Amino acid sequence: MKNLTAFIFAAILSIAVSTAQERGPRSxxxxxxxxxxxxxxxxxxxxxxxxxxxxxxxxxSVLKIQQDFKGKGGNQDPGKWREIFDKQNQKIKSFLTKEQAVKYDELLQQQTNRRK
Incomplete structure (x- = not known):
């Protein structure tokens, strides 16, 4: 379970980082x-x-979670980040079909592999 949480955190974080890189220098x-x-x-x-x-x-869903996160000053505690991004990931998956959820898991895995 701990590895899954770390995986999910890394995946969501990598989405955020790759998105930031695509959009330019704005962090x-x-x-x-x-x-x-x-x-x-x-x-x-x-x-x-x-x-x-x-x-x-x-x-x-993502907007609400991001507003809560930013409203708390972007809490720097990595444990809190994992909790927030795990919650976001689970919420996203709740809106997907089974096929989309499988693709989503693959996408997260690919992003995790790129970060290694």
Whole structure:
């Protein structure tokens, strides 16, 4: 379970980092929760073929979690990060079909492998 949590944390963090690199020099910390939610939703839509209701649900979920996170000053405790990103990952998966969830897990695994 501990390894799964670390894996999920690393995967979500890598999504955030790769997204920040694609958008230019602006760091993830300077992005608004709305920007983060939009970019993550767009990437997942492209990768998983999300329909409009899934896009809306995932956007709202990621936005709420990012607002909570940023509202707490972007807590620097790695244990708290894992908890937040694990919660976000589970929420995202709750909106996916079984096939999309498998693709999502593969995507997270690929991103984890790239970070090694």
């Amino acid at each position: 993830e910390q300077k992005r608004s929760p709305e920007e983060i939610a939009k970019v993550q939703t767009e990437r997942l839509t492209q990768s998983l073929g999300l329909d409009k209701p899934q896009q809306d649900s995932i956007y709202k």
